[in-house]
Amino acid sequence: MTEYDRETALVVVDVQNDFADPGGSLYVKGGDTRVVPAVNREVRKAAAAGAGVFYTQDWHPERTPHFAVDGGIWPVHCVAGTRGAEFHTDLLVDGPSVRKGANGEDGYSGFTMRDPVSGKTIPTPLASMLREAGCSRVVVVGLALDYCVKDTALDAAANGFETTVLLNATLAVDLEPGDGEKAASELRQAGVAVW
Numbered sequence: 001m002t003e004y005d006r007e008t009a010l011v012v013v014d015v016q017n018d019f020a021d022p023g024g025s026l027y028v029k030g031g032d033t034r035v036v037p038a039v040n041r042e043v044r045k046a047a048a049a050g051a052g053v054f055y056t057q058d059w060h061p062e063r064t065p066h067f068a069v070d071g072g073i074w075p076v077h078c079v080a081g082t083r084g085a086e087f088h089t090d091l092l093v094d095g096p097s098v099r100k101g102a103n104g105e106d107g108y109s110g111f112t113m114r115d116p117v118s119g120k121t122i123p124t125p126l127a128s129m130l131r132e133a134g135c136s137r138v139v140v141v142g143l144a145l146d147y148c149v150k151d152t153a154l155d156a157a158a159n160g161f162e163t164t165v166l167l168n169a170t171l172a173v174d175l176e177p178g179d180g181e182k183a184a185s186e187l188r189q190a191g192v193a194v195w
Contacts, residue, residue, distance in 0.1 A: 002042065002045065002139055002164065002166060003049075004045055004046045004048075004049035004050075004051035004139070005049055005050070005051060006049075006050050006051060006052075006134060007134060007135055007136045007137055008046075008049075008051050008135065008136075008137040008138070008139065009046075009051060009052040009053070009054055009130055009133060009135040009137070009138050009139070010042055010043060010046040010051060010052070010053045010054070010138075010139050010141065011054050011055075011056070011110060011126075011130075011138050011139065011140045011141070011142075011152060011156070012039055012042075012043065012053065012054070012055045012056070012091075012141055012142050013055075013056050013110055013140060013141065013142030013143060013148050013149050013152050013170075014056055014057060014058055014078075014142050014143050014144075014148045015031075015035065015036060015039055015055075015087060015088050015091045015142050015143055016057055016058065016078055016084065016085055016086060016087055016088065016143075017083055017084050017085070017086055017087075017088055017089075018058075018077040018078050018084035018085065019031055019077075019078075019143040019144065020032050020035060020036055020088040020091075020143060021088060021089075024077070024084055025075045025076060025077045025084060026074065026075060026077045026173075028143050028144050028171050028172075028173055029171070030171050031088075031143055031171060032088065032090070034171060035141075035142070035143060035169060035170060035171055036088050036090050036091055037090075038141070038166070038168050038169035039091065039092075039141050039142060039169050040090070040091065040092045041169075042139065042141055042166065042169055043092040043094055044092065046139075047094050052095060052130070052133045052135060053094050053095035054095050054096060054097075054098065054110075054126065054129060054130065055087070055093065055095060055096070055097040055098070056097065056098050056099075056100060056110035056124075056126070056142075056148070056152065057078065057085060057087070057097050057098070057099045057100070058077065058078035058085065058099075058100060058101055058148075059078060059080045059085055059099035059100060059101055059102045060076075060077070060078050060079050060080060060085075060101045060102070060104070061079070061080060061101075061102070061103070061104050062076075062079055063104075064101065064104040064106075064116065065104065065106060065116045066101060066104070066106050066116075072106070078101075080099075080102060096129065098110055098124050098125055098126045098129070100113050100124055101113060104116045105122060107121075107151070108147045108148040108150070108151040108152070109124075109148070109151035109152045109154070109155040110124060110126050110148070110152040110155070111123065111124055111126050111127055111152060111155035111156065111159060112124065112155055127159045130161065135161065136160075136161060136162060137161060137162040137163070137164070138153075138156045138161045138162070138163050138164070139163075139164045139165075139166060140152055140153045140156060140163065140164070140165045140166075140170075141165070141166050141169035141170055142169070142170060143170065143171065144170070144171060144172055144173045145165075145167070145170040145171060145172040145173075145180050145183050145184070146172040146173055146174065146175075146179040146180050146182070146183040147173060149165060149170045149183075150165075150183040150186065150187060153165050153187055153192050154186075154187065154190055154192070156192075157190055157191055157192050162193075163191075163192045163193065164192070164193040164194070164195070165184075165187055165192055165193070165194045165195075166195065167184065167194060167195060
């Protein structure tokens with residue numbers, strides 16, 4: 001059972017309609033029925049303990065190298081201002097959101113993005129927001145385990161936060177069978193608590 005306090009933040013990654021709704025362009029099976037209720041339980045626990053809750057959102061332009069139509073690997077998803085980019089209807093939202101990819105940047109982490117032209121890594125405001133809130137520990141949940149959750153947790157650990165990923169509050173895309181298990185293993189090897 002995860003314990004929250006004022007030094008432990010919950011980071012909710014990309015629980016958006018395009019990932020968590022069956023009609024979404026990149027729906028993760030079970031996102032609506034398994035992940036959203038589990039995340040909501042964590043949001044309630046965190047809020048009750050006075051812990052900060054922070055959210056990330058993909059927030060892409062209509063054209064970006066992230067999308068297959070422009071050379072990437074993903075279908076068009078989470079275009080800024082569309083229903084697909086909005087948080088899932090049933091998600092409890094009780095904190096600020098960091099929007100990533102708004103200028104066509106690539107990447108999966110809530111902490112960093114890559115410039116599409118130079119490839120340079122660009123920080124998002126998330127690390128400074130967590131530090132300003134007095135957080136030294138983070139619990140990461142959301143979608144999807146093998147991409148945005150994994151990269152957000154790896155970056156959290158690299159930024160010096162004691163990091164935990166809750167497997168009951170995330171699911172993998174599993175483009176290749178076993179991607180979720182590989183992600184969990186990579187996280188453990190990086191010192192992230194996964195349970």
